Amino acid sequence: MEKLQNLRGMVDLLPEHTPLWQFIEETARTHFRRSGVNEIRTPLLEPTELFARGIGESTDVVNKEMYSFFDRGDRSCTLRPEGTASIVRAALQHNLLAQGPQRFWYSGPMFRYERPQAGRQRQFHQIGLELHGYSDPRSDVEAISIAWDLLMDLGVKRLALELNTLGSISDRILYRQKLETWLSDHFNELDEDSRARVSSNPLRILDSKIPSTKELLKKAPLLSNELSAESSERFAAVREGLANLGIPFKINPYLVRGLDYYSHTAFEIISDQLGAQSTVCGGGRYDGLVEQLGGHNTPAIGWALGVERLVLLIMQGNIPIKIPSPDFYIINKGKVAEAIALTLARQLRNSGMIVELDCSKSAFSKQFKRADRSNALQAIILGEEEVARNQIRIKNLRTNISNRSLNIEDFLDNSKFSILYC
Numbered sequence: 027m028e029k030l031q032n033l034r035g036m037v038d039l040l041p042e043h044t045p046l047w048q049f050i051e052e053t054a055r056t057h058f059r060r061s062g063v064n065e066i067r068t069p070l071l072e073p074t075e076l077f078a079r080g081i082g083e084s085t086d087v088v089n090k091e092m093y094s095f096f097d098r099g100d101r102s103c104t105l106r107p108e109g110t111a112s113i114v115r116a117a118l119q120h121n122l123l124a125q126g127p128q129r130f131w132y133s134g135p136m137f138r139y140e141r142p143q144a145g146r147q148r149q150f151h152q153i154g155l156e157l158h159g160y161s162d163p164r165s166d167v168e169a170i171s172i173a174w175d176l177l178m179d180l181g182v183k184r185l186a187l188e189l190n191t192l193g194s195i196s197d198r199i200l201y202r203q204k205l206e207t208w209l210s211d212h213f214n215e216l217d218e219d220s221r222a223r224v225s226s227n228p229l230r231i232l233d234s235k236i237p238s239t240k241e242l243l244k245k246a247p248l249l250s251n252e253l254s255a256e257s258s259e260r261f262a263a264v265r266e267g268l269a270n271l272g273i274p275f276k277i278n279p280y281l282v283r284g285l286d287y288y289s290h291t292a293f294e295i296i297s298d299q300l301g302a303q304s305t306v307c308g309g310g311r312y313d314g315l316v317e318q319l320g321g322h323n324t325p326a327i328g329w330a331l332g333v334e335r336l337v338l339l340i341m342q343g344n345i346p347i348k349i350p351s352p353d354f355y356i357i358n359k360g361k362v363a364e365a366i367a368l369t370l371a372r373q374l375r376n377s378g379m380i381v382e383l384d385c386s387k388s389a390f391s392k393q394f395k396r397a398d399r400s401n402a403l404q405a406i407i408l409g410e411e412e413v414a415r416n417q418i419r420i421k422n423l424r425t426n427i428s429n430r431s432l433n434i435e436d437f438l439d440n441s442k443f444s445i446l447y448c
């Protein structure tokens with residue numbers, strides 16, 4: 027029979043990988059908790075229309091990358107390609123925004139039908155933040171600083187924060203017209219993908235990775251020249267806020283989000299160690315999205331970081347991850363000994379210790395080898411001989427201290443657990 031395989035772009039995380047993932051997730055959780063941000067969990071499957079409206083029909087994500095299908099009730103469903111649209115939907119559906127500003131974080135798998143390569147998968151994972159209801163530039167600074175501090179705390183080096191402003195929605199409308207006219211005048215010099223976007227999504231062309239288009243765009247009108255005084259002041263406040271916190275950044279006038287509901291701050295955190303997939307974290311302000319999905323006008327800012335790319339960076343940087351070792355590995359053989367071992371393991375675990383119980387019934391020598399490999403601090407040895415003497419043996423696996431023997435009853439007595447450690 028042919029061996030069953032996972033789908034292309036869907037990756038297994040084996041037990042050797044998950045400690046690093048848990049470390050990242052726990053560190054993120056700590057940062058969100060410290061920042062008064064609450065976790066939200068939304069379904070992986072949503073009505074397709076949510077993403078068509080919430081991400082935009084002219085984007086690659088909606089056009090080419092979604093996993094959409096009809097369910098048995100003939101509803102068009104889509105595996106979520108990102109988190110923001112679902113969170114806005116949930117906030118509206120449960121009327122959370124009526125209670126004042128909301129601070130959400132989320133994490134989990136996202137699905138996009140892309141060409142798999144290092145740092146790009148079809149099922150990938152994001153950790154993200156969304157702040158709803160704040161328009162003050164300090165909320166932009168706060169959102170960025172939470173991402174920055176998390177990445178610093180994870181020990182990731184050589185990151186660059188790139189920043190831009192897209193201006194207010196009305197600045198954008200004016201600029202879009204100007205850009206569209208300029209691009210139409212230079213239509214023949216554009217690459218094919220960009221040509222298709224001139225009238226549907228001209229701002230997105232600014233983000234093109236095609237060298238000839240990048241070169242051409244150096245002469246295109248810049249949004250920064252079209253900003254209203256208010257938008258310029260707002261951007262200055264964001265820059266000043268970041269500078270005051272000592273967070274280094276670089277202005278990138280070509281950093282854009284193509285859709286009309288994005289406004290003001292756009293940012294990316296980039297590494298020079300990830301090849302073509304260089305963006306670890308991307309975010310920005312989306313003041314028009316809540317209204318676009320049927321709510322009241324609500325300012326909002328958010329970001330999402332790609333966990334696979336973060337994992338690559340942490341692995342490249344050889345950043346040490348602390349994994350708690352078992353306190354005990356229980357080596358046991360013989361009917362009575364095995365029954366006692368199970369009770370023992372349970373009791374020790376209930377008192378908070380990490381215990382690995384060998385359930386193999388293999389020879390002592392094999393169990394000893396596994397105990398060594400388990401990284402446990404101590405082995406508990408329980409065989410027929412020990413049971414006959416009503417004792418267990420404890421061996422320190424890290425030092426040459428000789429074995430100790432203890433009475434089984436003493437050992438099972440919670441109040442005497444302190445005697446377990448030499």
Ligand code: ATP
Binds near residue numbers: 145330
């Ligand atoms: P890219 O230009 O790399 O495709 P994007 O603009 O599509 O990124 P966002 O939608 O802003 O990405 O998602 C935020 C982050 O999620 C990205 O910066 C990246 O770290 C991660 N990400 C996006 N798509 C993938 C993917 N297919 N595989 C792994 N990580 C991804």
Ligand code: MG
């Ligand atoms: Mg993409």
